[in-house]
Amino acid sequence: MTLIPDPTYPQPLPLMPEASEPAPYPVHVLPTLLQDAARAIAHHVQAPEAIAGQCVIGVAAYLAQTRVNAPALNRLDGMPCSLFLLTLANSGDRKSECRRLAFRVIDDAEREARSAYRQQCKEIEDGAAHLKGKARDEYLAEHPLPSDPRTQYSDATFEPIAGDFIRGMPAACWDTDEGGQLFGGASLKADTRASTLGGLVKAFDSGTFERTRSRGNVEGSGVAYHRRLSVHLLAQAVTVAEALDDPLLQGQGFLPRFLFADAPSLAGTRLLTPDRMHSSAFNDPRLHRFWDRCRAIMATDAAIDTETGEVTPPTLQPTPAAEEVWREHYNATEAEQSTLGDLAGVRPFAGRAGELARRLAAVLACFEQCPEITDSIMQSACAIVRYSVGEWARYTEGERLSPDLKQAAALIAWLVEKDWQSFDARQLQREGPQSVRRSAKARDRLLAVLVEHRYLLTSNGKQFQLNPAATTATPATTPATPSPGTCDTFATTCDKSEPADTLSQPVATLSQPSNPVNTGLVAGVANVATTSREKEQAALFEGEI
Template sequence: MNITTSIKPDTILANCTLLDPSDETYLNHPIIERFGSPSQPIYVDQCNVDINGVSYDNPLILPIYDGQLNLVQCAVLQDGQRVQVMPDGLAQGFARYGHFDHAEPIIVTYNLEAFFKIAQTGYAVALVILPSLCDAQHTEFKPFDFEQMQYAINQLSKAGYTKLYMPVRPEHVQLEGFQKLEQDTALRLLNQHIVIDEQGIKTDYLIELYKDDGIEDVAIFIDESIKRLSSSGQWGELLPLAQPETSVNSTYPIHALPPLARDAVIAIAEHVQAPIGMTAQCVIGAMSHIAQAHVNAPHPFNPQGEPCSLYLLTEGQSGSRKSTSRNMADKAIIQHERKQYELYRRDLEQWKSGQASLNKKDKEAYSAENPPPHDPSTLYSDITLESIAGLYVDGILNNASIASDEAGQFFGGYTMKGDTRTQAIGGYAKLFDDGFVERTRSKSNLNGSGRAYDVRLTFNLQGQHEVLSDALKDPVLRGQGFLPRFILTIPENLAGTRLQDAIYRSKNANHDHRLIAYWTRCEYLLDDCPRPQGGQELYNGRYVIPMNDEAREIDASFYNMFEELQGKGKRYEYLQAFASRASQLARRLATVFAYFEGLQRIDAKTLTGACEVVKHSLNEWAMYADIEVKTESDAERLIKWLIRKCIEQKTSSLSKTLAMKGAPSHLRKAKEFDPCINELIEFNYVRLVTINKSTYIELNPLLLE
């Protein structure tokens, strides 16, 4: 049976056999024999299944759920083979066993054997779906594996499940990765290495979650580990206080990209060993370059739409594989350009031959009747606005990209410095907004002056923090709207983790089916561009990809959300120039996604994904402290006052009634005071205790040290 990647999960399960743990077929299934039994019914497809050219014999099927416990996908498992997720190819949730209760613990694991074992204990357990789940031995994780873990954990956390625990060995070579998960999410780690002190004798135990381990031992380990966490860290770690809606999630929303592009992003990251955010920006840059020549983004007031061109900016350290990532993402474009350039060189030689033997007068006549061919190049790494404007005005170019991993040269170059900067900023802004460029030369040199309409430019700039920092904080570049047009990401630095074993060195990117599919799609859009359907009108060779009704509702909600967040005291009060463009950037990015996927309309899923990328960009801009003026929150003011009063009175607690009366003036009513206290409790700064029927605010001892 051949399964397509678009098949719905309920259809998959309907065609499977549900086996009971007492069935002999259940006990003899290769996955159960290899990884143990969850003592729960399992779904098995009792056929030979072919997925993307890979055969799966009698595979086990795991349902995948999102944070609201809705069935969203299925995972296809066979011992020793890569896990396949249907549809979309990338897990957008987790597998689960047990009853999920917001008040009870949920154990999260990335290991199939542990998943089955924990399921037998009665604890609710969630399994992060990694492609390597069924590998014989899996001890090393890629950066994307940790991102997948964080994605599943955040889904549960956002759905209200806060008692999340993950067993982990303390000597794991990538322990820092798990510790970062604990730091960045609601997850708490359960140390599998424990020491038990009985009558003065200390005994070391390393708890393993293997299929042959006793259920009672595993249950006791989880029980005791959770109790130790509760008793040893009653206060918990002091977390940074922030204003509402100020949490920054630096993980790039890879799930937001279309499936084909998303797989390419992951594949490039694996082969190049570059951060996901960096490879994602490179792939989006390639898609924007291709799409801008053929489609326009929908505009609320202009039926002809607006350019879908994108300005992209990525910060990356020296040696972070910026060039290699971009070259791999642009491979189809580069090859296409090379073919076009070879044709141009041939035509140029013919043109030169045609006038070689002519005198000066005849050459002029020949050139007038036979204009020389133009260089078809559209990818530039270092070109000034003056030069590219001339190419537009002269009709040589209609669509171009400036793609460079030396963004410092761009921001520090002559064009963006001194007297020419203001003109350049305005020129790039007009190109972005209207696809319009104008070049005006002096009266003594009018040749080359003129205007060009309906031209397009994509930026894909990458550079080091040391070089970009001053430019990104430049008030002129921000205030005149140049930087706010950019989608920014600041991916993690992978230096020190990019080890290459024999398996890695045996891989060949040119044979990776994910990249082949992506490059093939790019080639198709470059060579044999599909025309609009359904009577869509062409405007100078481009057509608008409209939004459907659901997408329009999402667009309105997204606009209103970011409009409200620009208000006084809100998240983007000091990032108004950036936040005000969020809706526009999301529509453009959604247009690029839709064109690449071959959609005739922007649907809800596509626009939602684009919104996630834009939200990520705004959070990244907010990381530059000089852009967003940090104001002290009410919770910060209150805790400072509480600390000062406790130190003055040499106590660790204050009466809540007296604290409210003496608090900063605008917090002396319960309506304002209680939310601040609740925030301080949530972030482990204070807790409420009852003494003789009176409520007291007790401070975390760490604050009084």
């Protein structure tokens, strides 16, 4: 049945654009072992294939970065095949479990190596414990402590990782299912983020780490060449939203170096059947084949100079057919970056598509134990990179919206669901969603947005009535352009301690656009939440309405 708009009430102006549907993660293009492993993990964990797919690629990158280089144009020695990966998923979408199954072999080997290291250190320290002076020094010189075999970092910052590389560590993976620790942690705070971003970009490009410290801190200074660092991050969108919208992270080229996926949630569909309850990932032959391949690669020699710690692997070369596949991928992506092209809005990300495809192709070839990059492997790599660029385009398109528009859309949905036909601002703060209870300023800002967009009607900025037309409108269409100005007057009016009363004017009067209170209260909605502090506050309320 088609609903006919009631002309008595003003029609609401749309708050949000229609969200573009995420493209399915192209797990089917991965080589067979990786494809099967990703599908097995997604099945047993009941998680999106995007999370599982990114995790198995992260494993392959960890294994490949010390064994092969990626082919680079105009460079005979190639370039690192290390990868940066970022996957967004909601809390409860089982990021940790996907990562645990994918990285099982690597985690086990790391745990065993570090346990043996601690035991060796203890034996040496015990041997020196009863010695003193010169005898102790001679003993320690004859029995030097072994190098720390650590290769994985989760709860860390860039500075200690760079220090470990300068002290001799050949390769590592910054790998965490709490990606907000990197984007929201000390590494990217205002006073250090520029140098941190520069260091991470240099590490990605050439494997170089450099630090210059004062003379009193000589141990912290130095340069390390030919190192390898991969980054594998799983994060909740709310914990990284501000960082991903930071022009510096995009303009300096840090974010464009990431293979990206914004995984759709499966919450509400993960029902258990008797068969599923009794199935086990550890009995799945697909995962055993994947883990066996991981062990086989780990058993091969890494191309690491034991004296310098430098990683100097051979470069995997593409076949002529693979080069043609890559050239077509590069040209197609380049053409779409024109002013009217589909990728014009994400040029920093699309501009990296060619390099990322060559790196990923080398990673996939290494995992497949191929001596060269074939056309089918290059096709797989290009498809994953195209998906990543598309995800960046979809994500950045949504992030251009004001956080208040998103919050307002959620609030009006709550008011309609709860059938709040009329209320006052103080009542909303007492009985409304938790987010508007915490802050009068945030409450008033959202009310201003809803009045401006005609979802709420008011005559005095204190009492509000739900526009009956709002119950049949959808906020997810082309957004309207609000008026310029400021919402401070709205916040001031609503905070006054005046008793609530019923709406005294008829709805027809309240709904007139010329109502001076209605107009003055909502002037300037376009400028709300534009300061970093306001964005941070809006992010705190994300998902709670």
